[in-house]
Amino acid sequence: MMIGFPALMYYFWVCLEYHQGRLIWPTAWDLGSLASFWWNDLWTPIVQGAAPTMPAFSIYMGYVLLSFVLAYVANGPIVAGLPIPSLKGARLKYLCNGLSSWYWTLALAAALHSTGVFDLASIVDHFGSIMTIAILWGFTMTTLVYVASCVQGTNHRMSGNFFYDYFMGASLNPRVGHVDLKMWAEIRVPWPVLFFLSLSCLVKQYQVHGEISASLSFMVLAHFLYANACQKGEECIPTSWDIFYEKDGFMLIFWNMAGVPFTYCYASLYLLKSELATGKAITHSLPYTIFLYTLLLVGYYVFDTGNSQKNRFRMEQNGSFFTRNAFPQLPWGHIKNPSYIKTKHGNLLLTSGWWGIARKPHYTADLMMSISWGLITGFGSFLPYFYFCFFLVVLTHRVSRDMERCAKKYGDDWVEYCRRVPYIFIPYVY
Template structure:
């Protein structure tokens, strides 16, 4: 969208002249999303870029795993094998990068896991809570049973592990067939993305959908904001109940494999423990996550659904996966130091979110760090013309920067990668990716809020100058 077009929409939005978006939304309506994406309808940004990402990302995940397996995670060593000592041919590499194998045992595991996630989400009791009201006036409703789901799942996994061991089988079977598993889950993820886009275009669950004439754009970004099938929230299942739980279980499986091969290894244990504690915090705070940008802004498409099913499994678990074949000895003092710093990062990350939730729950009438909370009340109009209000916090951690909670999250990502050592770059791929992702996300959030709140957001930015890193950015 051009700057003139954005300003025009901004004036209409703030004056309440934009009505409900319905199932017959066209391209013009499609660009009236709260998070404006510049360059809409341009051939590059709306066709070539989504197509490139949808094709390249699966091969990128596979290539990173391949380099970890065959070149110790060293990109330089990988190219050396091809160009100099010729222990690999380019043809062999391309066959491994681009060949996707259907693996029935992996398919059975994935289907069983997805069914388990859906059934347990439906059966486990939990208090109802609401997500933020959308720009069309829809209020999503969930059951607060994520932490119970997580704890039960870990217990069942432990019991299953014991049962398998009695029959001379191990969950580390997944590690032994990891490339086949990634290939199979990638196929499932693409099928799900096609299902979600068709549902969004022809059977949307709410009015919060943006269907354009460009199928590439819709496939990549998604159509529906809150798609549900048989009242099962697709984003809740893919993001939390599959993606995040798979991350936890895979970290345990890779740690178990390290112990099977090398005996007790403190580096693998440290990386696994930090991951598990972080994910325990995540599920404890799941109701808060359902109010973040991943849920309230990003739609259910390739970017989100494929990312949670494949990218999380293949990339977020990379440090634990790498340590299976490259264990390090940290020693007691370094183990304690890394764990202590990691636990502190997790606590600060949680405390940041807790501050914001407490202030909003108290409607701004509370203290933060011993002082009355400084808040800005930002009124805005929904697309149906009704007025709503947000509380912008400028106290505590939120006085340091507008996204200070990203700082401990980045620190933690570095800390659970640190046991891999510094000889190879790929174990830190998740940390590097997260830096780019969070910086871009902070920019997107700033863009969204400036459009949504107008001059009030500018006032807030004067109080809280920095986006993420105080004094730097």
């Protein structure tokens, strides 16, 4: 996975950049054809279009540095995480200033672009090189965190297999000062970068053709909503599974630094590249467009309120709940006096709100949004649907593991929970 996924990212980029999203393969499977395909169709385009450059380094690492500085100095509430067994039940403090950092970033980007200091369209112009810098940074940061953990003696749940431990991580809560690196990487980098990639495509479209399309506007809205949701709900993150349990290794670091922003953006990139190649934007009928906007917004509503219900329920049990009026505050985001099942382990299984309708409503919402990202591009390429297909496989596998783990852990309490909430994704369907 550590070799294959970066290679796949380059392959998909070549298909988008040079072949309008068409998947390419060798004309024959003999050694000569394979060598020619590798050298002429893959390696040469990568060297020519995705080699690291100083502008790309300045754009990507400049944002990484900015986001870290803002995470360190911006204002925000301090929230306590869950008790950590390896720290003898201690609860780490998290400065949740993602929302103020997000607004500062948007304001700075608008100022730089409007004054001509930095053209937002240059992001997509340097996409291949920026992706390479992100990939290199993903490996670099993983190595730095791993080595620092070994030197400081903060290794946690090590297997003894270097490659596995490098992939899963050695440290549970790596920090620089009061900045939690795991939460910073998960919230502050991938989603804002994804948004700016889509915004760059929209700016480029306007600069070239003097107008913007409903399809690219759709993608900018979609990625803004996702990025904004992560920042405005950051205070809910300290009680999440990733922060509480997952170690900070290649799996989380690389995926957040490079995987998320540079693969989830394929729909936006395909819409722009298709228009630049044909001179015509991908458009749809008004009813179809309205349907997709509706699908996106309904999915977002369930995603936002579902995650809010679950995490605010956890925060109430953790004693860290507080009311925060961050835009947009959607109705039914907080359940008062929720129903739940208290297990013999003392854990509480929520059975109110969306969580009384299905066991994984936020997964359903995520899939609704991700399929809309593909459908807005039409059916000319598989690549805009990569995110949906990848996510479908990941979530299905994760659900099966969750069900198995919970059944083993909770026993009869889990049986009762499944009786009260019988459906996993869609009520009365599955």
